[in-house]
Amino acid sequence: MKAIFKKEINAFFANTTGFLVLGMYWVINVLFLWFFNSDYNILNSGNANLVPFFELSAWIFIFLIPAICMKSFSEEQKSGTLELLYTKPITKLNLVLGKFFAALAITGIALLPSLLFVACIHFLVKNSYQVDFPAIFGSYLGLGLLTCSYIAISLLASAFSKNQILSFSIGAVLCLAAFFALEGISNIALFGSSIYAMEYLSLSFHYKSLSRGVIDTRNIVYFLSFTALFIAICIHRLQKTQGQ
Numbered sequence: 001m002k003a004i005f006k007k008e009i010n011a012f013f014a015n016t017t018g019f020l021v022l023g024m025y026w027v028i029n030v031l032f033l034w035f036f037n038s039d040y041n042i043l044n045s046g047n048a049n050l051v052p053f054f055e056l057s058a059w060i061f062i063f064l065i066p067a068i069c070m071k072s073f074s075e076e077q078k079s080g081t082l083e084l085l086y087t088k089p090i091t092k093l094n095l096v097l098g099k100f101f102a103a104l105a106i107t108g109i110a111l112l113p114s115l116l117f118v119a120c121i122h123f124l125v126k127n128s129y130q131v132d133f134p135a136i137f138g139s140y141l142g143l144g145l146l147t148c149s150y151i152a153i154s155l156l157a158s159a160f161s162k163n164q165i166l167s168f169s170i171g172a173v174l175c176l177a178a179f180f181a182l183e184g185i186s187n188i189a190l191f192g193s194s195i196y197a198m199e200y201l202s203l204s205f206h207y208k209s210l211s212r213g214v215i216d217t218r219n220i221v222y223f224l225s226f227t228a229l230f231i232a233i234c235i236h237r238l239q240k241t242q243g244q
Contacts, residue, residue, distance in 0.1 A: 004090070004098025005105075012068065012106055021067050022110045025060060032056055033117070042121070050117055054139040054211055058204070061107075061143075061150055062179060066171030068106055069154035070164045072099045077241070078162040092235045096155060100231065103151045111143070135213035142210030145223035149203055150175050152230035159237045178226075179203045 012018040032040045033053055040052040076082035085095060122131055157171035158164075179202065203226070206219040 001094040001098040004095060005102045008099050008102030025064055025110055028060060050136055053117055054143055057143055058146060058207060061147060062175045063172050065150035066154045066168045068103050069151060069158050070168040072155055073158040074162055074164045074167045092238050096231055096234050099155060100151055107147050138213040138215055139211045142207045146203060146207050148227045149223055152227045156230050156234040159234050
């Protein structure tokens with residue numbers, strides 16, 4: 001698994017594409033959070049928190065994570081190296097986890113500069129107690145868990161096709177559906193009221209709960225279970241691919 005992890009990290013940063021993807025993420029963040037007169041502008045929010053950043057990142061990651069993961073299995077299948085990996089003394093679980101943790105590490109690198117936003121807010125307010133640090137911590141935890149879910153979905157999408165663009169498209173659509181679709185459907189009053197059960201199954205419901213600074217173990221268990229489910233499906237897909 002360690003070898004797979006290093007291989008994925010090196011492959012991502014081996015050319016300018018990786019740096020371009022992360023660079024675009026930060027350009028969008030800086031423009032929308034500090035310069036554009038939008039709902040995400042921190043200076044216009046009037047609150048000493050990073051709620052706009054985490055709301056924006058949750059949406060950007062719907063496309064950023066599939067872009068990071070689209071080559072994971074698609075490129076391996078296209079070049080024929082996936083069959084070569086099957087001959088190595090490595091289990092499907094270790095193969096998937098190696099790629100999973102590599103994508104998680106890359107996303108973590110992308111999030112590191114966001115600590116500068118925390119510092120900026122700290123210096124913008126007169127008293128540090130006005131900064132809602134519990135909410136910020138909860139939001140980082142929520143975004144990390146949401147990232148794990150997105151990565152698991154995107155790896156599965158990459159395992160379904162040899163075409164990277166198709167893998168990216170499938171991953172983005174699935175991430176969007178998991179984050180927003182179920183909550184949107186639940187708000188349609190088909191039976192005279194919203195369907196709470198469907199809303200509860202959406203990623204956005206649990207992400208928003210953690211973003212309020214309330215660390216509820218039920219939300220953590222949900223994200224971990226969701227991630228484990230898609231990793232298991234991805235492993236099953238690889239097993240079927242090997243048998244073909």
